[in-house]
Amino acid sequence: MNIFQLASSLHYLVEGFSPAAIALNSTAESFSTIYGTLKTISETDPTSAASALSLVERAWAAWYIWMNNDVLATGLLFFLTHELMYFGRCLPWYIIDHIPYFRKWKIQPNKIPLDKEQWECFKAVIKSHLLVEALPIWLFHPLCATLGISIDVPFPALKVMAAQIALFFVLEDNWHYWAHRLFHYGPFYKHIHKQHHKYAAPFGLAAEYAHPIEVMSLGFGTVGFPIIYAYCTKQYPQLNLPVLHLFTLTVWIVLRLFQAVDSHSGYEFPWSLHHFFPLWAGAEHHDDHHHFFIGNYASSFRYLDYLLGTESGIPANIVRERKMRQKAEAK
Incomplete structure (x- = not known):
């Protein structure tokens, strides 16, 4: 499953926190570790809703994305x-x-x-x-x-x-x-x-x-x-x-x-x-x-x-x- 498919399957993404924003400048390896997932979320487009998330909220989202279950x-x-x-x-x-x-x-x-x-x-x-x-x-x-x-x-x-x-x-x-x-x-x-x-x-x-x-x-x-x-x-x-x-x-x-x-x-x-x-x-x-x-x-x-x-x-x-x-x- 590629990055876009993975992000698309996550039902908790907020408006602006889109698959495209996550996939931007990312590689499949970005989601291979919990730290890499958190880093990818933190580096999303600063105009997106993801940029407004607190560190705890980003860590929470990263956990569910990384687990993919x-x-x-x-x-x-x-x-x-x-x-x-x-x-x-x-x-x-x-x-x-x-x-x-x-x-x-x-x-x-x-x-x-x-x-x-x-x-x-x-x-x-x-x-x-x-x-x-x-x-x-x-x-x-x-x-x-x-x-x-x-x-x-x-x-x-x-x-x-x-x-x-x-x-x-x-x-x-x-x-x-x-x-x-x-x-x-x-x-x-x-x-x-x-x-x-x-x-x-x-x-x-x-x-x-x-x-x-x-x-x-x-x-x-x-x-x-x-x-x-x-x-x-x-x-x-x-x-x-x-x-x-x-x-x-x-x-x-x-x-x-x-x-x-x-x-x-x-x-x-x-x-x-x-x-x-x-x-x-x-x-x-x-x-x-x-x-x-x-x-x-x-x-x-x-x-x-x-x-x-x-x-x-x-x-x-x-x-x-x-x-x-x-x-x-x-x-």
Whole structure:
């Protein structure tokens, strides 16, 4: 397939970002590497739409052009992003666990995870990624095409992506709260959720250390709501919802991974986000859940546990007991 035929087959080229512009002063070797593809796109006619693309947008387009297979490109992109971002985010916390200086910010300072524990956890998480999560990731692109999730360039406006990601954070947090609370009920805890509570003092790698059923159930909150959003966008055009872009979904998943790993880090710093954004949960919120094995069921925010009386930890128990006494005295 020559350059012109290759470019013509790519349905995401924007107006002005034409096959002719890509083919101009190019050779077949231009697309033999990802760098060569990016370089070719960057050197297109400065009057074309391609010249207005950001570096990230050009890299995104170059990836799909170079792969020349949308299903493979999306599957590999999602799988590599998930693995690199998850373990990449875990690595700093693993290093911090080996530096005594940071112990003063460790929430449970007497419970430092051993290398053996982290290694066993690492093997279990890798196994889960390969056996539970890999197949849905690799088959995601056909679903994107069916639902109209865009892979075009340029990307949507920043405010559109930010609003969609904020919506996904809220929806996921609500789903996580109720699903997590259910997993603490009798047989669900005994046969499923107990695996995640193996570590009473959590560490970064333990974020996705869970039973396959729990991985799929709680994972729905991360991927399911964007799918529902895309479905509503396509089925109910009268809602005028902005189209969901795959890049937005990628950013959302990265942020959700960071949130999950950080909440299991076991460290509470003066600069932790919840000090500046009180609704944010963070490590201190989730560490109490692992420490006391109950309460603090939400993932990203604190308001549901506060409103529904399921806050965990000693201070929350004191407040609940005081309210119960006041209620009893009033009767």
